[in-house]
Amino acid sequence: MAEKKPRILQNNKDMAWSLIPLLLACLVIAAIAGQCSLRVGGPEAGQVPRIDLGASLQADADALDFPIRRPEVPAEWIPNSASRPAVTGADAVASTVGFVTPAGSYLGLTQSDAGEEELLRFRADGARTDGQGVESTAGTEWVVYRGEDTEPFWIADLGESRALITGSGSQDEFLTLASAVASAPVLDPR
Template sequence: MADKKPRILQNNRDMLWSLIPLVVMCLLIAGIASRCSFSPGGPTPGPIPSFDADAAFKYDSRELGFPIRKPEIPEGWTSNSGSRSVVSGDGDSSNIGFITEAGRYIQLTQSNASVEALVPFVAGEPRIQTGTEQIGDHTWDVFAEGDAEVIWVSDFGDARVLITGPAPAEDFAQLATAIGSVAPMQP
């Protein structure tokens, strides 16, 4: 018996030749599974999910125990999500998400819960008010802390309206103007 390894297993080049078939096999499996893509320019945005905001507003106005307002959404915005939630036993909420023309997300929440219950429910933690914005006839309390998403909330008397997301303040003002200029929908 030879007490030395065969010559093929004696240097780094041999290890490289052993790894090449393994890498080729991994790429082949990834290609077959269609779970791998090459994009030298970086990631590209995918299609915006489709969501029927009109139907959601109508349904929520019939089913929830408070008035729902359907704002005129700015040109170029696309509704992409919606949900209903119970706000910590304090009320219900109707949530509709939009993608702005610039590709930023903004969420509109309408609720019969108190501001004190609604803000921490949406934020996931208690927040401290950092300012106000006057948009039309409504004063919006602003909650903007550190890197957390900004929250604007206003008491419309019969419901609280909250706006949040990573969109810029100009988009918040557009949505606040739109929601402030419409009357509640009839159930």
């Protein structure tokens, strides 16, 4: 039977030789699972996920008690997200959809029956915002809010509901979405 090495003879070299087989085993398992890759030159942008905008908004129109509009955005805009969060601080729910523009910007549209202040507080996530004026498009006035280190927020009162637009888009992209929302038909619940 082999005797154990005396403690005085155990050193960093022995530890390294013990870890090498473990690291090789981890690399083999990662390669087999396909979870490891090496890309010289850095990462590449992947494909933007796409959702069915019409189906998402129709589901919200069927489930919520306020009018939901389906904006006709440019064909090259990719609808990529949808959710139905509860508006904190108000007894209300919101319908939220997001778009990725050809420039790579993101614009989010939130529709809710919550009041303007509650909706702004909810989407601004508690950040301090100040009114910066009004933008008019397609016969609808949008109150523009900006805050330090926040994206702009455009809010319009559409009668029984409010719409809020936010994101990293340009002024022209905000105007395009605002115009599409203002002129969009209200979806009939099924």
